[in-house]
Amino acid sequence: MSNTIPYKIYLSEEEIPENYYNVRADMPIKPAPLLNPGTLQPLTAEEMEPIFCKELVQQELNNTDRLIHIPKAIRDFYKMYRPSPLVRAYCLEDRLGTPAHIYYKFEGNNTSGSHKLNSAIAQAYYAKQQGLKGVTTETGAGQWGTALSMACSYFGLDLKVFMVKVSYEQKIYRREVMRTYGASVTPSPSDTTEIGRKILEEFPGTNGSLGCAISEAVEVATKTEGYRYVLGSVLNQVLLHQSIIGQEVKTALDKYGVKPDLIIGCCGGGSNFGGLIAPFMGEKLRGEADYDFLGVEPASCPSFTRGKYVYDFCDTGEVTPLAKMYTLGNGFIPSPNHAGGLRYHGMSSILSELYDEGFMRVRTAEQSEVFEAAEEFARCEGILPAPESSHAIRAAIDEAVKCRETGQAKNIVFGLTGTGYFDMTAYQKFNDGEMTDEIPTDEDIAKGLATVPQFPGNEI
Numbered sequence: 001m002s003n004t005i006p007y008k009i010y011l012s013e014e015e016i017p018e019n020y021y022n023v024r025a026d027m028p029i030k031p032a033p034l035l036n037p038g039t040l041q042p043l044t045a046e047e048m049e050p051i052f053c054k055e056l057v058q059q060e061l062n063n064t065d066r067l068i069h070i071p072k073a074i075r076d077f078y079k080m081y082r083p084s085p086l087v088r089a090y091c092l093e094d095r096l097g098t099p100a101h102i103y104y105k106f107e108g109n110n111t112s113g114s115h116k117l118n119s120a121i122a123q124a125y126y127a128k129q130q131g132l133k134g135v136t137t138e139t140g141a142g143q144w145g146t147a148l149s150m151a152c153s154y155f156g157l158d159l160k161v162f163m164v165k166v167s168y169e170q171k172i173y174r175r176e177v178m179r180t181y182g183a184s185v186t187p188s189p190s191d192t193t194e195i196g197r198k199i200l201e202e203f204p205g206t207n208g209s210l211g212c213a214i215s216e217a218v219e220v221a222t223k224t225e226g227y228r229y230v231l232g233s234v235l236n237q238v239l240l241h242q243s244i245i246g247q248e249v250k251t252a253l254d255k256y257g258v259k260p261d262l263i264i265g266c267c268g269g270g271s272n273f274g275g276l277i278a279p280f281m282g283e284k285l286r287g288e289a290d291y292d293f294l295g296v297e298p299a300s301c302p303s304f305t306r307g308k309y310v311y312d313f314c315d316t317g318e319v320t321p322l323a324k325m326y327t328l329g330n331g332f333i334p335s336p337n338h339a340g341g342l343r344y345h346g347m348s349s350i351l352s353e354l355y356d357e358g359f360m361r362v363r364t365a366e367q368s369e370v371f372e373a374a375e376e377f378a379r380c381e382g383i384l385p386a387p388e389s390s391h392a393i394r395a396a397i398d399e400a401v402k403c404r405e406t407g408q409a410k411n412i413v414f415g416l417t418g419t420g421y422f423d424m425t426a427y428q429k430f431n432d433g434e435m436t437d438e439i440p441t442d443e444d445i446a447k448g449l450a451t452v453p454q455f456p457g458n459e460i
């Protein structure tokens with residue numbers, strides 16, 4: 001059977017999922033709710049609606065409906081670039097001399113170059129449906145901002161992006177892609193917001209940070225008539241939208257009677273990995289099948305493996321609700337030498353709960369071994385992978401090599417979340433032999449964790 005598997009398993013348009021799959025419905029213990037930092041009580045829909053779109057608030061709070069219908073307009077948009085291919089990595093298998101069968105789900109074949117468009121288009125749709133004028137967001141490296149710019153231009157929504165100042169100045173191509181799609185892009189911190197002016201006064205000449213950009217975006221959303229704030233990862237709603245990745249993988253593998261043994265994905269805020277594993281995790285939670293799930297995070301920002309499972313702010317400015325998650329502390333800042341992405345201090349509450357209960361495992365990877373894997377993959381599979389995605393490639397290669405040693409013909413699936421064409425500065429560093437691995441010391445970790453808010457039941 002296996003020798004009939006094509007290099008690329010394409011599905012038809014009709015096979016694009018009709019529903020998002022909500023893994024929370026199958027979790028016996030639900031992820032912890034967001035808390036109001038003032039009252040420490042679970043955030044109500046009414047409290048969330050001034051910040052987030054109404055329908056997205058409902059999705060955020062929905063722990064019970066297993067399937068949530070994908071509106072026709074979103075599904076029609078998906079048809080432009082979905083179903084995305086599931087590729088059997090024959091060339092990589094040959095190169096590694098492994099008996100394992102390796103598959104990757106490639107999400108880089110759309111204009112944003114990553115899986116982020118899957119959620120951006122849904123969030124823009126619900127904002128438009130609500131009759132909003134526009135949305136605000138932050139972006140660091142720019143993948144999320146790019147995806148959202150495209151989505152907003154498609155539905156005729158205004159978009160204000162706060163881009164971390166150092167990225168705004170260095171990642172000019174990403175910035176110009178966003179502006180081409182019609183977004184207004186402001187370097188953060190800026191003098192256009194109260195919090196931005198305050199930060200500029202306190203830290204003149206600062207390069208900015210994601211935490212600061214979030215604070216500015218939230219301020220503008222809540223103070224501008226007809227605007228809401230949207231986020232590209234971490235939240236339950238984003239994992240929900242990304243479940244189309246896993247559903248497509250499952251449909252494609254079922255067609256050929258292939259059952260994956262091991263499913264691997266990189267973890268920043270957890271949205272691509274959460275979406276990739278969702279339908280398989282559902283089967284595991286319902287006791288119908290067993291799978292080995294492996295998340296990969298950078299050794300320089302090890303939220304799962306060295307963080308604590310507690311309530312923390314989602315941003316450094318401490319203006320957001322509190323989320324219970326594996327966190328390094330909202331004040332944790334990964335080393336500036338870290339070029340491999342996945343720099344977020346926290347993690348999806350859904351994945352955090354699943355990890356805490358032992359339903360998935362996590363490993364770290366250092367950035368030079370990540371770029372080595374990226375190079376090996378690029379040279380035989382032909383795709384120049386994003387540094388983020390290359391964390392998953394590293395783990396897939398390592399697991400396939402283990403199979404070579406044990407003679408096991410495992411079916412390994414990993415998420416190839418995007419392409420790396422805007423990350424050539426990082427590749428240049430690697431090619432020049434100037435890439436270093438900075439692993440936080442126990443002291444660095446303790447310093448970050450000290451910024452977690454302390455209240456009864458939330459001690460570090």
Ligand SMILES: *Cc1c(COP(=O)(O)O)cnc(C)c1O
Pocket residue numbers: 113114115116143144232233234266267268269270271272273342386388389417418419
């Ligand atoms: C944003 C991004 C990630 C990490 O985000 P998650 O929410 O953890 O999926 C991974 N890969 C690419 C290409 C990205 O743009």
